[in-house]
Amino acid sequence: MNIIFLGPPGAGKGTQSKLLEDRYGLVQISTGDMLRAEVARGSETGKQAKSLMDTGRLVPDELIIAMLQSRIAQPDCAKGFILDGFPRTTGQAEALDGMLKASHQQIDIVLFLDVDEDILADRISGRFTCAKCGTTYNEVSNPPKVAGVCDACGSHEFKRRADDKRETVVERLKEYRKLTAPILPFYEKTGRLHAINGMLPASEVTAQIEAVLAKS
Numbered sequence: 001m002n003i004i005f006l007g008p009p010g011a012g013k014g015t016q017s018k019l020l021e022d023r024y025g026l027v028q029i030s031t032g033d034m035l036r037a038e039v040a041r042g043s044e045t046g047k048q049a050k051s052l053m054d055t056g057r058l059v060p061d062e063l064i065i066a067m068l069q070s071r072i073a074q075p076d077c078a079k080g081f082i083l084d085g086f087p088r089t090t091g092q093a094e095a096l097d098g099m100l101k102a103s104h105q106q107i108d109i110v111l112f113l114d115v116d117e118d119i120l121a122d123r124i125s126g127r128f129t130c131a132k133c134g135t136t137y138n139e140v141s142n143p144p145k146v147a148g149v150c151d152a153c154g155s156h157e158f159k160r161r162a163d164d165k166r167e168t169v170v171e172r173l174k175e176y177r178k179l180t181a182p183i184l185p186f187y188e189k190t191g192r193l194h195a196i197n198g199m200l201p202a203s204e205v206t207a208q209i210e211a212v213l214a215k216s
């Protein structure tokens with residue numbers, strides 16, 4: 001089974017896709033995480049992406065499509081994958097369909113996490129992650145059980161994303177409205193799109209997703 005998570009910045013795509021990865025034995029692929037790893041490595045791709053990411057703009061389709069194509073060709077993806085943050089433009093959605101058709105694969109389900117914009121900025125500004133294992137937390141909705149200690153690995157070190165500043169979030173939302181929201185009809189017309197209320201507590205969002213997957 002291959003799944004796409006769509007939704008605006010801060011909708012909960014990363015949170016939910018990591019849960020599904022564990023529960024359904026699928027591979028989670030976050031293009032944002034892949035790009036941040038390239039930036040940290042100082043690679044050519046990272047250098048091209050950094051200034052765009054820091055200002056909340058999308059990186060060019062050619063760069064991200066090539067990166068995604070080589071990732072889904074890896075053997076671990078044969079068991080099924082979850083795309084978190086891809087596709088983000090009509091060009092990416094069409095390229096994805098083309099590359100999957102060529103390898104006799106398909107996207108089975110598209111989960112759209114629907115969250116009102118006024119909630120997103122608060123969610124993002126409260127987000128922080130464990131610097132060691134990457135577990136995501138939120139100051140308000142999802143703090144660690146013991147303050148300052150990662151639940152998953154016990155580390156005391158946390159970090160925040162460079163693009164989680166309020167002014168950058170405004171730009172990320174603009175990019176979402178202009179370039180990503182228009183791809184929803186692309187999936188709706190093939191009956192693959194399922195809208196999920198992403199404004200409920202995370203466990204209730206998971207329950208809605210599991211109900212959709214159980215029927216598929």
Ligand code: AP5
Binds near residue numbers: 012053085
């Ligand atoms: P990317 O890393 O993909 O960021 P994003 O899409 O903006 O999404 P986020 O990671 O901010 O949010 P999320 O939906 O995963 O929310 P999360 O679960 O963390 O992209 C970053 C940049 O990379 C882009 O701007 C672009 O430059 C580039 N890029 C990446 N992919 C690209 C592509 N395909 N094409 C071109 N450029 C690309 O949750 C957010 C917070 O809310 C957390 O603190 C969490 O704990 C909390 N939370 C989660 N669920 C709930 C809930 N139900 N209730 C309350 N709080 C919740």
Ligand code: ZN
Binds near residue numbers: 131132133134151155
């Ligand atoms: Zn940790």
